[in-house]
Amino acid sequence: EAGVAQSPRYKIIEKRQSVAFWCNPISGHATLYWYQQILGQGPKLLIQFQNNGVVDDSQLPKDRFSAERLKGVDSTLKIQPAKLEDSAVYLCASSSGASTGELFFGEGSRLTVL
């Protein structure tokens, strides 16, 4: 079974530029998550999709971050314009959606904003 795929693995941009990250979850997983992990901290939920609908985006900085999940499968997370404090690893995860279900994580996309 293929795991969660993310790209790119690494990205370096200058502040005020834009960047986009892509995630392909495990086939059949209804729930998709985007987490931000700043060095030395735990994952912080940015947005959670159930199929192609948003169920939680309370911690997404909506003035600069946006995300979509077209057709309930792949997802894209965009940052525009980027700030220095956006430097982090962006983790995508998927799950079946059951409360007892584990999350399956991709390897993450490391963003450095200069």
Next chain:
Amino acid sequence: AQSVTQLGSHVSVSEGALVLLRCNYSSSVPPYLFWYVQYPNQGLQLLLKYTSAATLVKGINGFEAEFKKSETSFHLTKPSAHMSDAAEYFCAVTMNSGGYQKVTFGTGTKLQVIP
């Protein structure tokens, strides 16, 4: 509301010594509890989970955790540390909220294993 507290952001043990990583949770409903491990430059992967069956849960790589409701704890242990256990460990609590799965992670504990 639910939350997870991991005591100790860094833990060092000697190779062969007992590993104990602490996790306390807060949840308004019976929780489902998880431990995930993260190796450098990788995503998180499941170590073990508690889903209201046996209170002592065994996971991969010789790790286990015991759910103690009276102490609201779910500490992770391993009798003998290996060098390969060096990684960051995250405790997480999940619950069903409004028909969807809500997951809250702790801040993590970085385990160092000294040869």
